Amino acid sequence: MQQTFYNFSAFELLKDRKPLLVCDEAFDLFDIEFPCEVTRFSDFTSNPDYEDIKSGVKVLKKNRCDFLVAIGGGSSIDTAKSIKYYxxxxxxxxxxxxxxxxxxxATHFAVMYRNGKKQSVADKKLLPEYVILQANTLKTLxxxxxxxxxxxxxxxxxESWWSKRATPESILYSQKAIYLILSNMESYLQNDNDGNTKMLIAANLAGKAINITTTTAPHAMSYKLTSLYGLPHGHAVAICLPKVWRYMKNFNDIANALGTEHYEDAVAFFEEMLSELEILPPQNVDAGDLEILTQSVNLPRLNNNPVRLNKKAIKE
Ligand SMILES: [Zn+2]
Structure with a gap:
């Protein structure tokens, strides 16, 4: 079972503990005080490598740590989960x-890289026992x-909603997440405290949804966009999603959750939102790149897509 807290008082749980703190340099922007001594581990990159994880385990053992605390974005949390795994x-x-x-x-899997290849580990024990969702952590982003x-x-x-593995529970998480994202986008982008809190909760719910279903074609197609053009993960996924949805020609229930009637309206709504946010596709994609992108779609994620996409569809 996971316990969720909405303020830093949960750090009291660390009293009399010797935690390994897994964090990146963003941690220094926060004013966090621990009730105990911590061993810090920041020796990992934004795409944590298996070698980084091994040195994390070494630091943990050498300092006889008895607790793991991850503070940061997905990379820090995934690194801590992988250290726990190994x-x-x-x-x-x-x-x-x-x-x-x-x-x-909110998930029981972690991503790392081994010999340059993306690798995912999954285990029930990787779901963090404690979570703190605190709006101040988003202030400096x-x-x-x-x-x-x-x-x-x-x-x-x-994606979780239209995934082949969607369940009534996962769909409920998706619905709530979409509602919270759309209704708090403005105040979140203005860095308002309430907007930040709601967005943390929304992302957590979306995490709970993919914890059940994993992701689908837009994620499958995004990874190479990230490595080829250096696009941040969310940027790469977002430019793929409307294209994939237009191809699938369905899921009006999801369109309704986005406040539109028909999937075509939802695709148009999504694309307009991206252009307003200035989240655009990479320019100057040549034929060689297109071939590389088409060839390197993540297969497990692609197979979880409700509609089969062949090479031609992916290229389109
Ligand atoms: Zn993602």
Missing amino acids: NHINLPLMAVPTTSGTGSE PLYQKKCTMLDALCQAI
């Missing part, structure tokens, strides 16, 4: 997301990053 003793994990996007604090992470959450909620 440590032979199962330690409790507390996750404090500082972006409202990946929902990694640059606007563009706020947009990208929000769009990741929105796409995750939509």
Whole structure:
């Protein structure tokens, strides 16, 4: 079972503990005080590598840590989850997301890279035991990053809904997430406290949805866009989603959740939203790139798509 807190008083749980704090440099922007001594581990990149994880496990062992605390975006939380996965003793994990996007604090899987290849580990024990959703953590996030992470959450909620593995429970999470994202987008982008809180909750719900279903074609197609053009994850996924949806010609129930009647209106709404947010496709894509992009679609995610997409469809 996971316990969720909405303020930092939950750090009291760390009293008499020796936590390993997994965080990136953004952590130094926050004024967080722990009731105990912490060992900090920040020696990992934004796409954490298996070697980073191994050195994290070493630091944990050397300092006899008995708790894991992850404070940061998806990379920090995934790194802490992977350290937990590869440590032979199962330690409790507390996750404090500082972006409202990946929902990694709500899932039982973690992504890392091994020899340059994306690899996912999944285990029930990877779902963090404690989560803190605290609006102040979003205050210092640059606007563009706020947009990208929000769009990741929105796409995750939509993809989860149309996923082959959707359940009544996952659909409920998606519905609530979409509602919260659309009704709080403005105040969140203005960095209003209430908007930030609601967006953290929305991303968490979208995370709960994909924890059940995983993602689908837009995510499958996005990974190479990220590595080829350096597009942030949420940006890459968001530009794929309307194209895929137009091709699938269905899911008017999701269109309704977006406040439109028909899937075609929803696609138009989504594309207009992207242009207003200035989230645009990469320019100057040459034929060679297009071939690489078409060839390197993530297959497990693609197979979870409700409508089969062949090479020609993907290229389109
Ligand atoms: Zn995502």
